[in-house]
Amino acid sequence: MDPKKLKEYEFLWKTTQFPSFKNLSTPVFVSDSMASAPTAVKDPGLLGVALIIRSKDGPRFVFHYPPRPSTKASKREKLYGTELDESDSEDDNARGDGGDDSDLEEIFKGKGIGKLDLNDKSDKKHDHVEVPENDDHYDDKYGVQVVPWETVLGWSTADLRSILTPARGYHKKRFEMTLDPLHFITYPIHIREDGTWKKKKPKKAKKESTAADRNNNVEGSAAEDKHTGVDDDAEDDGGMTMFNVVFILDLPKHEADARIAEIYHHVIKSFHKALNHAQASSNYVWKESEMILGMREKAREERRPMSWLWSEILLRSTLAIAIRDVYIAISNNKIATIHLKTTPPLDLALQIPVPSFLTRLPGPTEPAMPGLLVTTANPLVADEGNEDQETLNKHFALLLLDDENKIIADIQAEDTEISAPLIECIRLCKPTLSFLQVAQSNSIELTSLLILAQHLIHYRRAIALPPLHSREMYIVSPNCDSRKLPVASVAWKKAFPLAPSLPSFLAMLSAAPRPYKSFAPSKNHRPTYLDMLAWLIRGGWVTQLRTFAWILVWPEIIYEVDYQLKADAIEKAKKGTKSNSGSSESPESTDESGPDKHSDNDHIQTLTAEQVAENARLGRLADKAAKQAAEEAAAFAQMPVPVATDHISRNNAEHLKTIPPYIIKDPHKVSHEESLYIAAIGKRITDQKAKDCWQKFVKYFNGNEALEMIALRENMKRKETWGILMQYQEHILVCKHW
Template identity: 80%
Template sequence: MASAGAINDSGLLAIALVIRSKDGPRFVFHYPPRPTTKTSRCEKLYGTELDESDSEDENEQRDELDDSDLEESRFMAGKGLGKLDLNDKPEGKKTDHVEVLEGDDHYDDASGEQVVPWETLFNFTTADLRSILTPARAYHKKKFELSLDPLHFVTYPIHIREDGSWKKKKPKKAKKQNSSAPSEGSKGGDGTTVQEGAGKAADNNSEDGDDHGGMTMFNVVFVLSLPKHEADERITEIYQHVIKSFHKALNHAQASSNYVWKESEMILGMKEKAREERRPMSWLWSEILVRSTLASSIRDVFIAVSNNKIATIQLNTTPPLDLSLQIPVPSFLTRLPTPTERAMPGLIVTTANPLVNDEGSEEQEVLNKHFALLLLNDESKIIAEIQADDTDISAPLLECIRLCKPAQSFLQVAQANNIELGSLLILAQHLIHWRRAIAIPPLHSREMYIVSPNCDSRKLPAASVAWKKAFPLAPSLPSFLAMLSAAPRPYKSFAPSKNHRPTYLEMLAWLIRGGWVTQLRTFAWILVWPEIIYEVDYELKAEAIEKSKKGTKSHSGSSESPESTDESGPDKNSDNDQITALTTEQVAENARLGRLADKAAKQAAEEAATFAKMPVPVATEHISKNQAEHLKSIAPYIIKDPHRVSHEESLYIAAIGKRILDPKAKDCWQKFVKYFNGNEALETIALRENMKRKETWGILMHYQEHILICKHW
C-alpha cells in the first residue's frame, strides 16, 4: 500500500493552544516551534504518468529538506517520544542534545525592548493572535474558521458553562439520611444537610476546577495551508475527524481533573521564567515537551496528522484518558486520476465498493457481507499489537482475525462457524477503520487478476526483496507480474499443480495488499437485437389495431338516442323555439362525432393495411445473425438499468426470456437480469444467489447472445 502521507496531504502547518482566563486571553503553546508556509521540495505526482525524477530514495529526499522541514525530528526528545501508534514503529528516540533554531535567542530592538522568539508565529505576534483566536461564547462548541491568506485557522472553541462547570453533570439521587442521627454540622433539618453537602461540593469544584484564577475558555487551533479548490473538503475532513474529537476529549479532561488549566498554567510559568532568564527557544520547547503531557500530545497529533497516520495519545488525567485520532484515508480508487488530479500510486484500483446501505437505514452504510477481509500487515504482528492494547475488544478482534480469510466472504465465515454475522461485520469494520485491514471481493483461483495500472513501479526493487523473502520458491516478482500482464486468464492456470493453489492464493493476497494486482471483473448490459425489437413492435401494433376495431364496432353499434315522443307531462306545451334550438345542437354534435368516427375508421383501415404488409416475425436460432431485409433499418438497443425500465423495455426483457431454451437458464433469467446494469460484477452473482460458481457461469453462457460484456477493474 502507498503511504498515507502520499495518499492525502493534510496541509497541517501548526497546532496552537490558546486560553482565556480572568486575566484575559493567553497564547499558551504552539508546535512546531518554528512552522513554515514553504511547500515541501518533494514534488507531488499528478495523473498516472510518473516522472523519473520523483523516483529518488526516501532517505535522499529527507537529506535534501531544508532546516525548517527538519524541526519535527529536532524536537523528538521527552516523555512519550517512543510512543507507538496503532500500526507504526516508534517515531524516534530520545536525544541528549538540543539543536539550535533560526531566531532562537532573545535580543533587544532599537528601543531597547526585549524581543522574545516564541512571541511570533507566521509573522504574526501572539498578542494579536490570542485576541482573535479566543472568540465569544456565541462560538461555543461550533466550528470557528479564520482565513488569513494563505493560512486557515480552524478550531472548535470550548467555553465554561454558565453554572461554572465544564460539563453538564448528570443529576444524582439524594442519599437517604437517618433523621434520628443527623450528620455532623447539620442544624437539624434534612434540607440543611443537603445544602451543606452541596456547599462542600461547590468548594471542591472551586478548589480543583477554578484553581483561584480560573480559565473560562480554551481553544486548540489547527493552522492549515491548502489549495483553494480543495480547502473546503479537506477542512471539513480534519474538523470532523480530528479537531472536534480532540476538543471533546480535552473538555472531558478539564471537567474531570482541571487538566487543561493546570497544564496551561505550568507552561505559562515555564515561559515566563525562560523569558526572565533569556533562555533559547529550543531549550524551552524541549523542557515543555518533557514536562507537559498536553504539549507532547499536541506534538504527537501534529506529527501523526501531518503524515496522515493515526495519533495515539494519553492525557494525564485521573483516570488516564486514551485517545486515537486520524483522518480516514481511502482504501481503494474507483478510477484513475486525471492529469490534473493528484496521483495516488500504490493504491488499489477497483470499482468493488465494500459498503452498502443498511437495510434499516438508507443513510447508514455497512460492510457488504459478500466481501472478505484482507490484513494489511503480517498477521502475527497485528495480533501482537492487539494483545499489547489489551482492551475489552481485543479478544473478539483476535477471534475475527483467526476466522476471517481473504478467500471467504463474511457470510461464509459466519455460516461455517455458526456466529452472528452482524457482530463479525462490526469487528471487521473496526480493523478496517484502524488501518489494519481492507475489505475485498473474496479471492478465488477461477477469477482473473491483472497488474494494477496504479501500481507504484518505483518500489519494485524493494518489493522484490520482500517477495523473495516471503515466497523463496516462487518466480521473481518482475517475472510473475510479467506473466499476469499477458492475456488475462484464470488465476489457477499460473499454479504448477492443484497442490500449489493455496500458496499461490497467499501470493495473490500479498500482491493485492501491496497494490500490485487488481481483479479483472466482468460487467454486462442487456443487448436487444433488431429481431426482438421488431417482434415487440409487431405485437404492440397488432394489439393497437385490435383495440381500434373493437372501438369502431362499439361506436357503430350504438344508436343515437331518439327524441322523446311522449307528449304527456308538464313539458308538453313547452316553447317550440327552445325545442328547435336543442334539436339543432344535437344534430351538429352528431355530425361532428360522425366525421370523427369516419376519420378514425379510415385511419384504422390504413394502419391495418400497412400492418398487413409487414412480415410476420420469425424466431431464428441465432438472433444476432438475422440479416432479414425488414431488420436492416433497426439498430440494436442497450438497456442500461434493468431496475428502471419503460414498458417497451420490459417487453424486450420478457421476449428475450422466451427465447432461452435451457429450462434452468430460462428460470434464472428474471433473477439474473438485475445484475446486467454495468455496475454489478458477474463474479458476485454466485455469492449473492448462493449458487456454485461453475453452475452460475454455465447459466450465463446461455445468455451470451443477449448481453453486452465489458471487462475492467
C-alpha cells in the same frame, strides 16, 4: 465471541468519540515485508498546532508545536495523473523505507503512550526537540527583551491570541481566519453560563430531608470547603472562560475548502470535544495550561533557550505531548493516538481518512496516489435498518494489510475487552471467504463480525474486497508504483522463495487475461499462489479484472415487440368500434307511447337542431377514426410476421436493417417497452434453468454490478452461475475493467 459483549461494543462503536485501541492505529505497511506499500497521499498542509486560552488575566498563548513552524514548500512528492518521476524514487531510496515512520514512532514513545514496534532499531530520544533558529533571547536596540517563543510564523503571539479567542457567539462553531496564504482553523470551547464546562445529567429526585439534616449538610459542606480551601469552580479553573486548539494550514487555493472541511470534521472538532470532556471531568486543560505558562514565565526570567524550554514542557505536560503527537501524525497522514492523563484516563485516536482504493485513475491535473489499489468494487452498502448509514457488504472479504501475527501481538498487548473477539475475527476471516461464509461456517452472528471487521478497516489494519478466487482474472494495476519494484522484489523473494521473481510474475499477468488458476503449476500450488495474489493486491501491484454487462436488445426483439403492440392496438380499436356502434341510438328512436309525449313535444323540437349538429360531428370523427384504423390495419397486414430465429444477432432480414440495436442501461428503471423487451428475451432462452434465472439475473445487468458477485449474492456455485450466464451471451453487452 460473546454476543452480549459484541452488542455492547456495537453501541460504543456507533456513539463513542474516544476509541481506546492505541496499537490498532498504527500506519499501514510499516514493516520491511510490506515494501510495496502506497505512500503518495495528499499532503495535509499542516504547519503547526497551537493552544490558546482566555482567563481572568485575558487571552494567553500557551503552547505551539513545532517550535518554529516552517512555511517552506513540502518535501512530499507531488505527482499528477499517472506520471512517475524517477528523481523521486532516488530521494525515497536515500531516505530509506522507514523514513516516514520515524515521526510516527515519536507518538507512541511519549509519556503515557502504549508501546509499538515499528521495526526501527534506533534508540533516539522521543522528547528531542530540534534546535530552532533564534533560539536565545536578546535585547533589541531599545533594550527590550526579545523572547524567541513569542513569535510564530512571523506573527506576534500577542496579536494572534487576541484574534484567535473569538466571542461566545462562536462557541462550538467552526472559526476560520485567513492570513494569506495561512489558514487558522479552530473550534472554540467556552465555559457554560452556569459556570460548568459540560451539561450535567439531571439527578434523580431524592426524598425531602428534615430541617436538621439540611442544616447538618450545610455545616458539613462549609467545613469541607474551609478544609480544602476551595469555594467554587471558578477558583479551580483559574477563571478560564475558553480554550481552543488552533490548526495552522497552508493549502493550495483550489483545494483549501474541501481539505479544511476534512480536517475540521475528522480531527479539529473531535480533539476539542475530547479536551472539553477532560476539562469538565478533571480540570485538565487549565492545570496543564497553568503549568506550561509557569514554565514559560520562569524560562523568560532566566533567559533560557527555546529548545531547552520545549524539551522541558514535553517532558512534563501530557497536553503538550498530545498536541505534538497530533501535529506529527496528521502532517504525515498517520493516525494520531493520544493519551490524556485525566480521571479516568482518556485515549483518543484521530485521523484524516485516507482512501483504501481508487475507483478511477486521476486526471492529468489531479494529485496522483501511485500504489493505491484501483477497483470499482465498493465494500460499503446501505444499512438495511437505516439507509443513511453504510455497512460492510457481507459478500466481501477481509484482507489484512500487515502480518497477521504482528497484528494479533499488538492487540494482545492492549488486553482490552474487545481484544479476544478481534483476534478471533482476524484468525477466521480469510481473503478467500466472504463475511457471510465465515459467519455461516463458524456459527457467528454476521452483524458482530462486520463490526469487528469495520474496526480493523477504520484503523488501517485491513481492507475489504471481493473474495479472492483462482477462477477469477487478475491484471497488473495501472496505478502500481513501479519505482518501488527493486525493493518490493527483495521482499517478494523473502516471502515466496520458490516463486518466480516479481518482475517475471507481473510480466505473466500483463499478458492476455486468463483465469488465475492457470498460473499455478498444479492444483496443490493454488493455496500458495492465492497467498501470492493477496501479497500483490495488498501492495497495489495487481487488481481484479471484473466483468460488467448491459442488456442488449437486437432488432429482431424490437420488431417483435413493436409488431405485437400494433396488433394489440388494432384489436382494441376494432372492439371499441363495435361497442360504439352497438350502443349508439338514433335521436328519433324514442318511446312514442309515453304519456308525456305531447306535453314535451315543444321541448324536443328545440333540442333537435343541437342533437343533429352533435351527431354530425361525432359521425365525422367516427368516419375519420374508421378510415385511420383501416389504413393502419392495411399497413399492418403488409408487415412481415415476426419469425424467431436461433441466433437473433445474425438475422439480416430486410425489414430489420433500419432498426438499430438498443441497450437497456438500468433494469431497475425501465419503460413499458423496455419491460416487454426483457420479457421477450426471456421467452427466447431455450435452457430451462437459464430461463428460470433470467428475471433473477436481470438486475445485475446494469454496468455497475460485477458478474463475478452473482454467485455469492444468489448463493449459487460459481461454475453453475457462469454456465447460466453463457446462455445469455447473445443478449448482453459485456465489458471488462477493474
